[in-house]
Amino acid sequence: MNTQAIKVIYKYEMMRAWETLAQSFASPVISTVLYFVVFGTAIGSRIESVDGVSYGAFIVPGLMMLALLTQSIANASFGIYLPKFTGTIYEILSAPISFVEIVIGYVGAAATKSFIIGLIILFTAGLFVPLEIAHPIWMLSFLILTCISFSLFGFIIGLWASNFEKLQLIPLLVVTPLVFLGGSFYSVSMLPPAWQTVTLFNPVVYLISGFRWSFFEVADVSVGLSLAMILVFLCICLIIVWWMFKTGYRLRQ
Amino acid sequence: MQPIVSISNLSKTYASGFQALKEVNLDIQPGEILALLGPNGAGKTTLISIICGIVNASSGSVTVGGHNIDTDYRITRSMIGLVPQELTLGAFEKVWNTVSFSRGLFGKKPNSDYLQKLLKDLSLWDKKDSMLMALSGGMKRRVLIGKALAHEPMILFLDEPTAGVDVELRKDMWALVQRLRESGVTIILTTHYIEEAEAIADRVGVINKGELLLVDDKQALMHKLGKRQLVIELEAELTNLPEALAPWSLESSEEGAQLIYTYDPHKTNTGINGLLQAVSEAGLLIKDVNTTKTSLEEIFVSLVNTK
Ligand SMILES: Nc1ncnc2c1ncn2[C@@H]1O[C@H](COP(=O)(O)OP(=O)(O)OP(=O)(O)O)[C@@H](O)[C@H]1O
Ligand SMILES: [Mg+2]
Numbered sequence: 001m002n003t004q005a006i007k008v009i010y011k012y013e014m015m016r017a018w019e020t021l022a023q024s025f026a027s028p029v030i031s032t033v034l035y036f037v038v039f040g041t042a043i044g045s046r047i048e049s050v051d052g053v054s055y056g057a058f059i060v061p062g063l064m065m066l067a068l069l070t071q072s073i074a075n076a077s078f079g080i081y082l083p084k085f086t087g088t089i090y091e092i093l094s095a096p097i098s099f100v101e102i103v104i105g106y107v108g109a110a111a112t113k114s115f116i117i118g119l120i121i122l123f124t125a126g127l128f129v130p131l132e133i134a135h136p137i138w139m140l141s142f143l144i145l146t147c148i149s150f151s152l153f154g155f156i157i158g159l160w161a162s163n164f165e166k167l168q169l170i171p172l173l174v175v176t177p178l179v180f181l182g183g184s185f186y187s188v189s190m191l192p193p194a195w196q197t198v199t200l201f202n203p204v205v206y207l208i209s210g211f212r213w214s215f216f217e218v219a220d221v222s223v224g225l226s227l228a229m230i231l232v233f234l235c236i237c238l239i240i241v242w243w244m245f246k247t248g249y250r251l252r253q
Numbered sequence: 254m255q256p257i258v259s260i261s262n263l264s265k266t267y268a269s270g271f272q273a274l275k276e277v278n279l280d281i282q283p284g285e286i287l288a289l290l291g292p293n294g295a296g297k298t299t300l301i302s303i304i305c306g307i308v309n310a311s312s313g314s315v316t317v318g319g320h321n322i323d324t325d326y327r328i329t330r331s332m333i334g335l336v337p338q339e340l341t342l343g344a345f346e347k348v349w350n351t352v353s354f355s356r357g358l359f360g361k362k363p364n365s366d367y368l369q370k371l372l373k374d375l376s377l378w379d380k381k382d383s384m385l386m387a388l389s390g391g392m393k394r395r396v397l398i399g400k401a402l403a404h405e406p407m408i409l410f411l412d413e414p415t416a417g418v419d420v421e422l423r424k425d426m427w428a429l430v431q432r433l434r435e436s437g438v439t440i441i442l443t444t445h446y447i448e449e450a451e452a453i454a455d456r457v458g459v460i461n462k463g464e465l466l467l468v469d470d471k472q473a474l475m476h477k478l479g480k481r482q483l484v485i486e487l488e489a490e491l492t493n494l495p496e497a498l499a500p501w502s503l504e505s506s507e508e509g510a511q512l513i514y515t516y517d518p519h520k521t522n523t524g525i526n527g528l529l530q531a532v533s534e535a536g537l538l539i540k541d542v543n544t545t546k547t548s549l550e551e552i553f554v555s556l557v558n559t560k
Contacts, residue, residue, distance in 0.1 A: 002327070002360045004362065005357060005358045008357030009358070012350070012354050015350075082343075091335075091355060091400065093307045095359055096326060097358065252308060253267055253268060253308050
């Protein structure tokens with residue numbers, strides 16, 4: 001194992017985030033807080049509570065998930081797309097490192113960044129509404145698993161993308177709608193029955209539901225199912241990444 | 254001596270169907286400087302990229318230090334440093350950081366003394382905290398060399414190190430290559446410049462359309478193919494050549510004002526004495542005498558054209 005390589009990749013990816021502090025941390029946090037103010041305060045004052053939880057608090061897990069998913073994907077996809085775009089990828093390809101080490105370095109750094117963003121959002125939200133976390137360990141586990149899975153997913157997008165448009169395509173056209181329709185701002189049980197069934201095909205529903213359960217013990221689907229879904233997603237991403245490196249997909253001609 | 258790099262029957266066909274390398278065989282000896290000479294699109298970069306692990310070979314095999322580049326890539330790649338042809342560098346990084354990154358990437362523990370010496374050798378020390386985008390092209394090229402040497406490789410690949418580099422920097426680069434060789438590094442460089450191969454290489458390989466046409470000692474190559482010409486300029490133009498000069502099979506040019514004699518300088522009897530004597534005996538007045546060496550360029554052109 002080339003631990004030095006993992007270290008430097010991780011370190012320099014984190015350094016890049018640090019140097020663009022405003023862009024990496026401040027902007028996702030600010031936009032989430034804006035959602036929070038608009039939805040939580042403006043709309044929340046008209047909705048009493050959902051499943052016995054005040055609306056302001058109810059949307060916190062969903063908003064965190066929204067930020068985590070978009071940030072994990074954006075960070076990881078850009079992290080690997082950039083060297084491909086500038087050509088500096090030659091150095092990574094010619095280095096004595098395996099695909100596992102590349103993935104740990106890049107995905108680890110991206111996941112760390114979104115983990116930090118998640119925590120900042122949580123603390124900021126705590127300033128607006130009283131938050132109680134029923135199952136802190138579960139909450140952290142969901143948080144970490146989500147960061148890792150979606151950073152992996154972003155890494156795949158970064159490898160696959162051959163131009164900037166493609167880099168933005170999936171996050172914009174697939175992920176954001178899924179998150180918005182995944183129960184970030186409402187409980188699935190508030191929908192008409194037909195839509196409830198449709199919603200169950202949205203994988204993000206399981207993520208948000210599980211995550212919300214770890215806060216308030218209210219869930220749209222069972223926690224076990226939520227956990228299983230996220231693990232399945234993680235495995236699929238791992239298999240795709242493994243296949244990509246095995247075949248040299250879009251990296252080695 | 255066991256070759257440090259051994260390439261056998263290496264072929265590469267790109268996904269587009271284009272065959273960039275055809276059954277290349279080449280052994281590179283430890284400590285030598287090998288120049289790969291070839292026109293645009295000959296396959297030089299492809300060959301280097303395969304050895305370094307950037308491009309996958311279609312068939313054939315390569316060993317570095319006796320280890321296979323596919324199965325023992327960790328060993329082989331840590332022996333190699335690569336300076337790419339293009340100036341591929343990030344923009345928002347600092348010189349010191351990018352060089353430290355390279356060292357770590359190749360599995361070496363940080364060593365600021367070594368990196369400091371390296372940057373000083375490359376006259377980059379005063380730029381260590383500069384952003385890469387703020388450097389000139391020549392400086393960027395040196396940063397790339399610094400990155401390639403950051404992990405103390407035994408083998409250095411320089412893909413057109415002096416493209417777009419001014420005369421002074423080119424001389425610096427050659428001096429650096431010599432110093433590296435003295436410290437035991439094996440160097441493989443590609444170039445379009447014949448003078449470059451002539452000036453610094455021990456051996457020269459000529460590559461064209463994916464085929465390695467020949468590899469030979471630079472001296473032997475010059476010896477084998479390096480003919481010389483003696484150009485005799487006459488005071489008066491000759492209408493026809495005197496009978497007595499026939500044995501030298503001279504060519505005449507400039508409407509008879511010049512006689513050209515092609516000879517092999519490595520023979521004991523070059524025939525020059527006899528020729529000059531015969532010229533004066535024929536009553537021709539000599540204005541000037543001049544010899545020219547066939548450069549690698551001409552050798553190269555003749556090789557490429559005969560294939
Ligand atoms: N990724 C690729 N896909 C398809 N063809 C390629 C690819 N890379 C290189 N080639 C082709 O392979 C041939 C050899 O290219 P290569 O870059 O090895 O040449 P070179 O000798 O380094 O040339 P130059 O002196 O211009 O750098 C060229 O005809 C090139 O068009
Ligand atoms: Mg080239």
